[in-house]
Amino acid sequence: MTNSKKELLNKFRDRGLSLYFHFPFCKSKCSYCDFYSLTGKADLKSEYIKALIAELDLSGRRFSSLYPEPSTIYFGGGTPSLFNPANFNLIIEKVKSNFGLKLDPEITLEINPADINSFEELKEFKQAGINRFSLxxxxxxxxxxxLLDRRHDSKQAREVIKFLHELGVNFSVDLISSLPGQKSFDYLTSLKELVKYRPNHFSIYNLQLEEGTELFRAVANGELPEISEDVDAINYKNTERILKSAGYDHYEISSFALPGYQSAHNSSYWRFIPYLGLGPGAHSFIELNRIENLKDLDSYIKLNSKNQEAEHQIDELIIKELRSEFMFLGLRMEQGILKKEFYDLFGQKVDVFYGDKINKLEDKGLIKSTDRVIKLTDQGKLFANQVFLAFID
Incomplete structure (x- = not known):
């Protein structure tokens, strides 16, 4: 018998919790970025920390009994490295007082190479409680x-990587492939050099041109060439080959890690684990609902300063939508979808709902289905979006 939404909710609450804090502050806007971030708002930083703490307190009162002791904290943006270490220490301590915290939690801070000028600065972030950096x-x-309108140059990036090694801390590197007009040789040159530095983790994204960004406008107006799908496919295959030969596990479509260094926080997004996002523009997946805080910094600060709930939009998902999300998000992972896990959550075998789709995708060579798992094939990874769309009802 198919599980009811109440039964599913009880199982969902037992899967843990991750916390995300959004910092929508930037010194300048990157040409490809469509995340919610603002420039020229540095004077609001101290008020923003107070507002985050207020939202954290409200969230603790609402959710801590249902989702105690989160296992990961992620500070993203925007540019959270524009804030000082004491701010993050305060938030971490407030998380402990509101929710508790699992033993040995993963606590990640996104950093821009332009903001780190010395080894001592990184050391202070570590002393504040950060144990993982995303560079x-x-x-x-x-x-x-x-072209990307980044504030740093390659020399600064290399220096910060050296600082991270000297600090002996877990760190990940973000790399973008398939820029307009980019040659595969240039992308692979960056990748091969970064491999020599042995970061614990790589997040590698093929550029997505998002409407409203400067790069989207430039390509649409013919000022820059369109991104080549052929080059994109070549880059993907070569990335996997280079990183696998260097000892990295390709555990998710865009993610590679040395053994033992998969991102626990990012994995929660793909593994149907609840997460709570705080700050304007932050997203949550909590109580089987998708929630987005409105992208309005001034309103966020004003409401939270009065201990009022920030404005947000709730999308209450029905079981059919939840099954669909479990499928296409789970397929991003190298481990694929565990059929037993699907049955435990939804009360029916996966073939009851998706048997025909699974068979068609398997016939096309895009997925492989065994008694235990469903996962993308190598060919399926190249056409992943086509596979995901098949499971969206």
Whole structure:
């Protein structure tokens, strides 16, 4: 018998919790970025921390009994590295007082190489409680960094990587492939050099041109060439080959990690684990609902300063939608979808709902289905979006 939404909710609450804090502050806007972030708002930073704490207190009162002791905290943006270490220490301590915290939690801070000028600065972040860093390198080619409107150059990126090694801390590197007009040789040159530095983790994204960004406008107006799908496919295959030969596990479509260094926080997004997002523009998946805080910094600060709930939009998902999300998000992972896990959550075998789709995708060579799992094939990884769309009802 298919599980009811109440039964599913009880199982969902037992899967843990991750916390995300959004910092929508930037010194300048990157040409490809469509995340909610603002420039020229540095004078609001101290008020923003107070507002985050207020939302955290409200969230603790509402959810801590249902979702105690989160296992990960992630500080993203925007540019959270514009804030000082004491701010993050305060938030971490407030998480402990509101929710508790699992033993040995993963606590990640996104950093821009332009904001780190010394080893001592990184050391202070570590002393504040950060035990994992996500470094936005994007490229080691200075012309490409200019195209992306990044504030740092390749020299600064290399220096910060050396600081991270000296600190002996877990760190990930972000890299973007398939820029307009980019040659595979240039992208692979950056990748091969970064591999030599042995970061614990790589997040590698093929550029998505989002409407409203400067790069989208430039390509649409013919000022830059369109991104080549052929080059994109070549880059993907070569990335996997290079990183696997260097000892990295390709555990998710865009993610590679040395053994033992998969991102626990990012994995929660793909593994149907509840997460709570705080800050304007932050997203949550909590109580089987999708929630987005409205992208309005001033309103967020004003409401939270009065201990009023920030404005947000709730999308109450029905079981059919939840099954669909479990499928296409789970397929992003190398481990694929565990059929037993699907049955435990939804009370029916996966073939009852998706048997025909699974058979068709398997016939096309895009997925492999065994008695235990469903996962993308190598060919399926190249056409992943086509596979995901098949499971969206």
């Amino acid at each position: 936005g390198v994007q490229s080691l080619n200075d012309e490409e960094l200019k």
